Amino acid sequence: SAVISQKPSRDICQRGTSLTIQCQVDSQVTMMFWYRQQPGQSLTLIATANQGSEATYESGFVIDKFPISRPNLTFSTLTVSNMSPEDSSIYLCTVRSQATNTGELFFGEGSRLTVL
Amino acid sequence: AQSVTQLGSHVSVSEGALVLLRCNYSSSVPPYLFWYVQYPNQGLQLLLKYTSAATLVKGINGFEAEFKKSETSFHLTKPSAHMSDAAEYFCAVRNTGGFKTIFGAGTRLFVKA
Numbered sequence: 001s002a003v004i005s006q007k008p009s010r011d012i013c014q015r016g017t018s019l020t021i022q023c024q025v026d027s028q029v030t031m032m033f034w035y036r037q038q039p040g041q042s043l044t045l046i047a048t049a050n051q052g053s054e055a056t057y058e059s060g061f062v063i064d065k066f067p068i069s070r071p072n073l074t075f076s077t078l079t080v081s082n083m084s085p086e087d088s089s090i091y092l093c094t095v096r097s098q099a100t101n102t103g104e105l106f107f108g109e110g111s112r113l114t115v116l
Numbered sequence: 117a118q119s120v121t122q123l124g125s126h127v128s129v130s131e132g133a134l135v136l137l138r139c140n141y142s143s144s145v146p147p148y149l150f151w152y153v154q155y156p157n158q159g160l161q162l163l164l165k166y167t168s169a170a171t172l173v174k175g176i177n178g179f180e181a182e183f184k185k186s187e188t189s190f191h192l193t194k195p196s197a198h199m200s201d202a203a204e205y206f207c208a209v210r211n212t213g214g215f216k217t218i219f220g221a222g223t224r225l226f227v228k229a
Contacts, residue, residue, distance in 0.1 A: 101212075
């Protein structure tokens with residue numbers, strides 16, 4: 001298993017500002033995934049972050065809005081830029097199990113952002 | 117491309133009754149299938165997973181799921197619901213050889229006393 005820590009755990013932000021979420025994993029992993037869980041909805045993959053390369057974004061998500069850094073194998077950041085109330089969500093950093101072929105995901109408790 | 121459909125955004129059962137949460141998937145290659153549970157104000161955790169080793173999979177807290185290829189289904193069941201089972205349940209799929217996990221919309225389970 002992997003233990004994932006995210007900061008901040010929650011924040012209230014003003015419209016137009018940006019916030020950076022930090023994700024720390026207790027073991028080295030190749031891929032880290034960023035998901036968004038909007039209120040009452042399922043998880044949507046934002047991007048996949050590999051160490052040493054640009055993140056790969058899913059349809060509907062762009063680097064200018066959600067820049068991602070992956071400086072090493074245990075750490076990543078996601079920035080939510082120029083926030084609007086529609087960005088109010090839980091943002092989740094996840095990693096896949098590297099001990100099994102199935103690659104189930106490990107989750108932290110996420111970062112709950114409220115944009116006013 | 118893979119996808120997951122969970123039938124029923126809300127399911128309500130009485131304590132002691134059978135729990136059945138439905139999940140259908142679409143995948144062009146043999147999939148890995150998962151059920152995750154999210155208890156109130158907690159992160160998601162793995163409930164069980166299908167790996168092709170056995171079609172009937174047992175998970176934590178008495179839950180199990182059966183993989184039916186002909187029906188492209190992976191429904192989650194528990195013979196007797198407990199109040200502590202009240203949570204949001206997500207079905208998810210990942211293609212073998214792929215790296216993205218796709219989640220269903222989720223089903224919120226309510227358990228009545």
